[in-house]
Amino acid sequence: MGHALGTLKRFLLLTGLYYAGAVLASFYLRTPDDITLFWPSAGVGFAVVVRYGLRWAVIVPAALLLLHLTVDPVPDAFVPYSVAANTLSTLAAGWYVLRHRRNDGLHLRTSDGLMLLRGGILLGVAGATIGTIGLVYSGMVPPIESGRAWLLWTLGDLLGITTMAPALSVVLGEGGLRESLWKDRVDKREQTVWTFALVASMAAIVSAGQSGNLYALGLVSLPLALLLWAAVRFSPLTTMVGTILVVTFISLLTGLGLGGFTRPLTLLDASVLMLLLVLISVIPVMLAVATYEQRHTAAALYQRATRDQLTGLLNRATFEERARERLAGAEPDLSLLYLDLDHFKLVNDSASHVAGDDMIRSVAGVVSGEFGDSALVARTGGDEFAVLVPITESAAIACGRRVLAAIDGLRIDWQDQMLTAAASIGIAHSATPHVDFDGLLSHADAACFAAKEYGGNRLVAASREGDELAVRTASMRSALQVREALDQRRFTLFAQPIVPLDPAAASHLRNFEVLLRWTDATGAPRAPAELIAAAERYRLGPRLDRYVVDAVLEWLEARPDQAAMIHHCGINLGGGTLVDEEFSDYFAARLRRSSVPAEKLCLEITETSVVRDRARAQRFIARMRDLGCRFALDDFGTGFCSFGYLQHLDVDYLKIDGSFVRDLGQSELANAVVRSITQIAHVLDKRTVAEQAETVEQLDVLRGMGVDYAQGYAIRRPQSIESFFSEAPARIDALR
Template sequence: MADALGTLRRFLLLTGLYYAGAVMASLYLRTPEDITLFWPSAGIGFALVVSWGKRWAVVVPFAVIALHLTVLPVPETFLPYSIASNTIAALVAGWYAERARRGDGLHLRTADGLMLLRGGLLLAATSATIGTAGLLHAGIVDPSHTLRAWVLWAMGDALGITTFTPAFSVLLADGGLREGLWRDRVGRREQVAWGLGLILSLAGIVTAGNSGNLYALGLVSLPLALLLWAAVRFSPLTTMVGTILVVTFISLLTGLGLGGFTRPLTLLDSSVLMLLLILISVIPVLLAIATYEQRHTAIALYTRATRDPLTGLLNRSTFEERAREKLAGDAHRDLSLLYLDLDHFKLVNDSASHVAGDDMIRTVGGLVSAEFGDDALVARTGGDEFAVLVPVTESAAITCGRRLLASIDGLRIAWQDQMLTAAASIGIAHSRAPHGDFDTLLSHADAACFAAKEYGGNRLVAASREGDELKVRTASMRSALQVREALDQRRFTLYCQPIVPLDPLATTKRNFEILLRWTDADGAPRAPAELIAAAERYRLGPRLDRYVVDAVLHWLETHPEYADTIHHCGINLGGGTLVDEEFSDYFAARLRRSSVPAERLCLEITETNVVRDRTRAQRFIKRMRDLGCRFALDDFGTGFCSFGYLQHLDVDYLKIDGSFVRDLGNSELAEAVVRSITEIAHVLDKRTVAEQAETRAQLDSLRAMGVDYAQGYAISRPQPIDAFFEDVATLRIA
């Protein structure tokens, strides 16, 4: 019922508008033979079918019948032609516009403006053809005046279309097209000046006409100039409405012979006048549309450059730029930076799809944006990372952060047959005036967020409450950046530490472990433990291990004279490398094109990393063993359930953790552990290597317990690889 009433009200409103335009046009008629110079209803009808579809052309016959019954009576023989000319022409023009748009909506752009102009000319020609035929059939026009009637009818329709269709197409269209087109982006003073100028220019035309000036109509250039001003400076609707006022005013003056002007009497006079008015109605509107299109394009480019396309939030570069401005400008307010990272977001992409992941990112972005006020800078800084800079105290930021975590934790997104959930970790860094630099604040927030993830996720950590622990994490992040830089610049050196047999009758070929040393940008040596920790924590392990493998093989390939002296060369692989399928493919391909036999290489993997993902570890070991490589289980004895899975793990050596070796002679437990590992290894036909042997007494104890090999300072400190192969003293224990 409500829809029916709404449709009826719309029908009556549109019928009234069409009728009003026709009544205004009837003012131009003085004799039954006259043809109106201006038919605004043509423009209103065209806008109607363009905006709401051809079915709304039903308005036209009702309005035309009402016109002829009340204001403009016509012969009965002409009435069908009058109805048909307006209705059929509107339908034809609507069909053309629908075909030209190909289902695309009406937009305020130059192409659509030209489309409306072409459709309007088609409407005018169709209406003039049918209407002129009716005038001849009804005897209203002498056959000798057929051309004059057709031209005046067509130009009257064309003027009505060029004047009224643009504005009414926008006003009748969906709200999305109208939005923002009425608001001027200039100051009130300029608007007032323009309005006064338009009134004065029209008044000047009337004054000049009343004075009898033969060139009074030349003053029409003044309102035209003001319309061009509006087209460049004001909103498109301002220009369109201004055009309607100017064209209607001038057409009334000249068409009715007001203000000292004379009505055009000949076809040439009428054609010139109407062509002038058509140009006045077309040029400013096309310029306004082109200007709007240019501004819209510029805004779109600016938005693309500053906004994240998925969430509409600020992108990283814009956020950092504006955050630096805030830190420099807000000298009297506290500022808090929140850094948010979704927990286990990769699972959403892998289990559902990347489309589902995008949906979640959009939803979380909306939650983040809704939690903070307009004063906050909110950005999506990465795949599943967000940042917020808000002018609040640390305690207020913590409250907002916890509320946001609860909102994200309660999020449920239905996706096909799944219900997707989310959780996040938030790090907060607070700054009091005078503020420091943005990079330091961001590193603290990022480190706090990383700490929240390491604590299990779905929690918030404030940098100020972490103390020294957060400083360690921040230093670790810097180390990761330095490791990456060192990899790019290849600032690493290969060292070797010998692994010697404790049995004097064993082989004299070289056994050794490759160790890595690195230098910072200033050339100062850095601790290897710092290197390994940073690489593993920030997922640089596979890249670092690739570098080591390639460097070792390259050195051995360029020194073939040492190849036969090697029994096994130990190369450490990190936990991330062990489960990296790309590294497995790379290593296999590198071995195939190398002249170094694969059986010379012994890949050392830690017990902890094997336990973490035993299936992948076993798959990796099998593939590398098929190529000929050997394996050693490093740091053995420090993991969990060591002996339970050992019989299923195809390794050649067990490297006994140095913490037990160093305690030999001081701890009965250490001796028991070393002895147990050795006995079990021999039962499984594996060999043992004791790490970090530092004294002769420890070597004697290891030999007595049946340990096969030893490694440590008691034998030799690590040496650069060139020096190691020149030193024959490292082949066995003296």
């Protein structure tokens, strides 16, 4: 019922608009056989059909029948021709435009304007042809005057279309056309001056006409110039409305002989006048559309350069630029919130990247909806967002908690799955005088990382973390330095011997573990533990391990004599490397082209990395063992869940964690753990290696427990690989 009522209201409104245009045109008719110089209704009907479809051409016969019954009575024989001429021509022009327009509909662009103009010409020609036949048939125009009637009818329709259709298409339009209704960006005073100037130019034309000046019509250049001004400076709709006013004003003066002007008496006079008015109606509008296109393109390019395409938020570069400007200002409080989604990769892997994009858009809506226009909101990475807002830290914490709750409550229905989300937020606050942006971002990022390490779905403020956050920030800087060291290859290979505890098992072949030492940009040596921690935390492990593998193989390939002296060379692999398929492919290819036998390499993996993803670890071990590599399970015993899966893990050595070895003889627990590991290893036909053996006494205890190998300061400290091979192999009996 409501839809039907709305349709009826639209029908009555559009029919009334068409009727009003026809009534205005009837003022030009002095005799029954006159042809109107301006038919605005043609533009009304054309715009309606293009916007709402061909069926809405029904307003044309309804309005014309009402016109002929009330204002413009004509012979009964002409009424069918009048209705048919206007209705059929409107349908033909509408069909042409609807068939040839682009799939994205009509927009304010030059190509669409030219298409509408072609449709208008078709309407004028078709309507004039049918109407002229009717005029002759009904006796309103003698056959000898049919050419004159056809030309005036065509020009009258064309003028009505070029004057009325653009503005009505915008007002009635939706989507692309309605986007032109943006506010003028110029100063209101300029608009006021323009309006007064337009009125003054029309008054000048009337004044010149009343004075009897033969060239009064030449003053039409004044409103034309003002319309061109509007086309360049104002919105297209302003230009279109101004064009309607100017064309209607000039046509009334000349068509009705007002203001001292004389009606065109000949066909040539009428044709020249109507062509002039067509040009006045076309040129400013086309210029306005072209200017709008240019502005629209520039705005689109600016949008692309400054906004994230998926969410519409600021992109990273623009956010940083504007944030630096805000921090350089005098706002008393600025808080930076750095948000990172938890486990977002699972969404992409389990659903799809399209589902991931939906989630990103949903989260972007939550984040931007929480903060007002005074905040800078950006998507800074795949699943990362940043907000700089002028509020205190306590207010930022409150906002952040609301954002976390809203994200936690998100439910995205994707096919047969219900996707959920969670996030971690880090907050850093700055008061005047503000810190630099890089420092503020570093603190917020470190706080966000801390929130993730605490389990995620929580908020951490940098000021409340104290020294712990400072340590994390230092770790982030270390990661950057590690990356730089990798790029510049500022690493040195070290080696530490692994020797059998039974002197009878001693051999001339060497067993050792490769260790890594590095220097910072100043050349100062850095702690290896700092290197490993930073690499693992910031996912540089696979790249670092690839470097070590390549460096060891290159060193041994260049020294075949030393390579021949090796029984096994231990190389540590991080947890991230163990599950990295690309590293597996790389290492397999590198071994195949190496002259160093794979049997001489023993890959050391940690117990915790195996527990993290046992299936992938087993696949990696199986693949490398097929190539000939051996394996050692490093730091064994720290997990205390080891024995349950050990029988299914194909490794050659168990390296007993040094924390137990150091406590031998002082802790019954340490003694029991080392003894148990050794016994179980021998049952499974594996060998044990005791790490961090620091005293001869510890070596004696280890030998008594049946441990196979030892490694530590009690035997030899780590040394450069060159020095390691230049000295005689370390032996346990040499320590006596």
